[in-house]
Amino acid sequence: MNKTKQLLSLTLFFLCLIGYAQQSVKGKVTEKSTGEPLPGVSIIIKGQVKGTETDFDGNYEIKNVKSSDILVFSFIGLQTQEVSVGNNTTINVELEDSAQVLDEVVVVGYGTTTVKDATGSVEAITEKEFTKGNIVTPENLLSGRVSGVEIRTSGAPGSGSQITIRGGSSISASNSPLIVIDGLPIEENSVAGSRGVLANINPNDIESFSVLKDASATAIYGSRASNGVIIITTKKGKSNYTLDVDYQYTFGEVLDRVNVFSANDFRNIVQQQRPGDVGLLGTANTNWQDEIFRTTGSNLINATVKGGILGFIPTRLSVGFTSQEGSLLTSQFDRKNVSLSMNPSFFEDHLKINLNYNRNFEDSRFADTGQIGAALRFDPTQPVRDASSPFGGFFEHRNGSNLLNTTKNPVAALLLANSTGKVFRHFGNLNFDYKFHFLPELRAVLNLGFDKAEGETKFTSSFNYGRAADLALLFAGVNSSGFSERSNRLLDGYLNYKKEFDKLTLDATAGYSYQKFEEFGGTSGNILDPASFADTFAATDVVNIGFFGRLNVDFLNKYLLTLNYRRDGTSRFSANNRWGNFGGAAFAWKLTNEDFLKDSDVFSDLKLRVSYGLTGQQNLPNVNDVYLSRYRFGNQNSLFQFANNPIRAIIPSVINPDLKWEETTTLEFGLDYGLFNNKFAGSINWFNKVSDDLLFNAALPDGVNFANSVIQNIGQLEINGIEFSLNGDILNTEDINWNFNFNATYLDREITKLANGQDVRTGGTAGGTGNTIQILREGFAPNSFHVFKQLYDSSGNPIEGAYADLNDDGVINDDDRYLKEDPAADVSLGFQSNFNYKNFDLSFNLRANLGNYVYNNVNSSRAQLALLQDNEVLGNIPSSVLGTNFVNTSDVINSDIYLENASFLRMDNITLGYTFDRPIRKFNKNSLRIWAGVQNVFVITNYSGLDPEVFGGIDNTIYPRSRNFMVGANVKF
Known part of the structure; x- marks a missing residue:
């Protein structure tokens, strides 16, 4: 009888542990330098794809999490953090800038990945890494920042630039990369009276660039991708004023x-x-x-x-x-x-x-x-x-x-x-x-x-x-x-x-x-x-x-x-x-x-x-x-x-x-x-x-x-x-x-x-x-x-x-x-x-x-x-x-x-x-x-x-x- 009671007690104990392990975790993610909430932060259980994202107030909830799990918080341009769940049901995280780039999110054709998980040659450049100075056209934010990318601009005001990735791929046809803005591939040529196809875009509105260089990364754009692809992501709204x-x-x-x-x-x-x-x-x-x-x-x-x-x-x-x-x-x-x-x-x-x-x-x-x-x-x-x-x-x-x-x-x-x-x-x-x-x-x-x-x-x-x-x-x-x-x-x-x-x-x-x-x-x-x-x-x-x-x-x-x-x-x-x-x-x-x-x-x-x-x-x-x-x-x-x-x-x-x-x-x-x-x-x-x-x-x-x-x-x-x-x-x-x-x-x-x-x-x-x-x-x-x-x-x-x-x-x-x-x-x-x-x-x-x-x-x-x-x-x-x-x-x-x-x-x-x-x-x-x-x-x-x-x-x-x-x-x- 005592053995039966002991067995029942152990069973209830382990059931409680199992029930406790399958807990929910809530919290809020903010940017450390500004204190602003961060929408769209990826939160996954380490070693899995299971996860969620923060809403536009930076809040999140992830269910069925074990106490032994580790949550991975990642966001483009910010340092990835790993937090052990333990007994916590609320985990608030502050993400900060970092020069470390392996965990940064990279926007690729019709999706995203991280540098750590990328199989092709891709690079992400975010606002904190942009080239500074008298930047009038957005491509110059990249000047000198990415291997294989050359940008030449004349001294004329607002002038367009000659952009090549890995030397281009042609002799007399275009050697300019395909440029995609928020998923929209744009035309290389501009209209009468314009100084260039990017001349009328405000660099202040740019959040990040993703540069796709090898064919495995660019092939998703097919017949227009031989010269590489530059994906421009513009800045988004936030709930806090x-x-x-x-x-x-x-x-x-x-x-x-x-x-x-x-x-x-x-x-x-x-x-x-x-x-x-x-x-x-x-x-x-x-x-x-x-x-x-x-x-x-x-x-x-x-x-x-x-x-x-x-x-x-x-x-x-x-x-x-x-x-x-x-x-x-x-x-x-x-x-x-x-x-x-x-x-x-x-x-x-x-x-x-x-x-x-x-x-x-x-x-x-x-x-x-x-x-x-x-x-x-x-x-x-x-x-x-x-x-x-x-x-x-x-x-x-x-x-x-x-x-x-x-x-x-x-x-x-x-x-x-x-x-x-x-x-x-x-x-x-x-x-x-x-x-x-x-x-x-x-x-x-x-x-x-x-x-x-x-x-x-x-x-x-x-x-x-x-x-x-x-x-x-x-x-x-x-x-x-x-x-x-x-x-x-x-x-x-x-x-x-x-x-x-x-x-x-x-x-x-x-x-x-x-x-x-x-x-x-x-x-x-x-x-x-x-x-x-x-x-x-x-x-x-x-x-x-x-x-x-x-x-x-x-x-x-x-x-x-x-x-x-x-x-x-x-x-x-x-x-x-x-x-x-x-x-x-x-x-x-x-x-x-x-x-x-x-x-x-x-x-x-x-x-x-x-x-x-x-x-x-x-x-x-x-x-x-x-x-x-x-x-x-x-x-x-x-x-x-x-x-x-x-x-x-x-x-x-x-x-x-x-x-x-x-x-x-x-x-x-x-x-x-x-x-x-x-x-x-x-x-x-x-x-x-x-x-x-x-x-x-x-x-x-x-x-x-x-x-x-x-x-x-x-x-x-x-x-x-x-x-x-x-x-x-x-x-x-x-x-x-x-x-x-x-x-x-x-x-x-x-x-x-x-x-x-x-x-x-x-x-x-x-x-x-x-x-x-x-x-x-x-x-x-x-x-x-x-x-x-x-x-x-x-x-x-x-x-x-x-x-x-x-x-x-x-x-x-x-x-x-x-x-x-x-x-x-x-x-x-x-x-x-x-x-x-x-x-x-x-x-x-x-x-x-x-x-x-x-x-x-x-x-x-x-x-x-x-x-x-x-x-x-x-x-x-x-x-x-x-x-x-x-x-x-x-x-x-x-x-x-x-x-x-x-x-x-x-x-x-x-x-x-x-x-x-x-x-x-x-x-x-x-x-x-x-x-x-x-x-x-x-x-x-x-x-x-x-x-x-x-x-x-x-x-x-x-x-x-x-x-x-x-x-x-x-x-x-």
């Missing part, structure tokens, strides 16, 4: 100049070289570069309100104003933005709705960048103004009222012309995410998106310099306009199923995507010129349809497998080539979850990855529908007479019904690591990309088509690369936090096949007609420089027009040109440091390129003594001519003497700030941060031009970057 106001003022100045002769030096060299033209010299002392460049002032203001509407709709409303002066006279960029995000949830968080809407207004005044070259050429002994001049009181070279056919006054050309652009753009999406009540492992997601932009341009000028021979039209001036409209509509829908089966976890996604692009526009011609025609166009609609799926398998939390597939159809190609199949596979092995590394004091995370995939490229150069029979009107030079009326000719356009997309296969091996409890973390990747059926505008035999060239699928490009990244916490104490990011990329690009093995000339240069300095050739990097080998005399001075006879045929001709270097850097480096001491913060960014070359076309086309005569007048030339004493441009234009190593080290930004906690005591939560900084701090390079970063590697004058001094304040309530 907050007010943020940011202000920034920037003072900028272009410090460097192209070295041309000063007025006095110009008089001396004219006396030496052209004594018969001394009478053409003036009496002024004008530095024309100083006259066209100016100091600038710019303002950025952002105000953001967050809070709950009707008690259950977390909302964010943001308003931004940007006014940026360009350093070139008359250049100006203004932008106004309104952004709204509403994020309610219903049915106990089973249905989540995200509404994002952005309304943007872009106003620009464009300065003619050709006047930078004119400032180099114009006679420095002539004045800017001439009271007797009929050309607005500006000095011009003229014979009475007849304008001489020579370089025009650059200041007059800038001030007397008014080229403006206005753009209205609004875009957004409505996302429904429903977790089924009867099957919570299954979610249905519907995403509806749109992007519509309307742009117009206007150009007026007091004088039509292009019609100088006709005085009536010259003094009539120019009055022209243009407009265009683009729209982009999206419907995405997919199902996601995620469930744990004992030792196996499955995460499966399947969906459908429909996207349509439309475009039309026109130009007025010069309405003051009877011979000028108005014109309109309507581009063929582009429709993309995709069926996609992804399967993630996690076995024992050690072995990870990802399979991606997408079947894409596009209206850009004919029915025979319209559909394509793209996909990828990746496998990862978490070595630190194996017994032999589980207790390692060195390796806190170690994961091996291998991936392979096929992606596509369908962005055709300047045309959507080359497979269709198309006809266009000719211009005023294509007329025929019918009776007494001139009739515009109708011209058939070139056609290629066999065209299809480029295809890129990528093989990658990677290692993700975390050291010393993730104090240091990063990755090492080796990849091989091979692009086939390259889209290229290649020559045609005479008479077989309606042009002598057409876009064709020819050639093959191979890119091999190595990437390395390291993130670390150097110091992390109560008062001091110092972290850094370092990344390095090595790229080797080679053309492995061209049509018929024939070279293709590229890289047109100034200084003659039809000159090229680059070439595409099998076995070499794209756009390698094609130059003559310069010969020198016994004193080391270059001999004009003397080149090496490389083929030993006794004749110096084009066959003696050789390939030397290319514009792309062999190695790119980035370094960012953030240091905080109590309320002080200091950050800076460094970037470096090694092995990139630039052809100095400023010198090759201008630094020759014969150019001291500019038709009937005198013209200035670069003072570098004194180092060569070259006379004629045509004799030296292709010499390798003008090819320069443009490797550089640049400090992009440095900022210093101080934060006042609760400066207004009547409010519980408020802060004021004041800061100052410098942008474009220094550049160390041996390149003799203004800037070693040149689009395409040919420097024929650029819009220079100014050095900017910035002050700002951030107020939070």
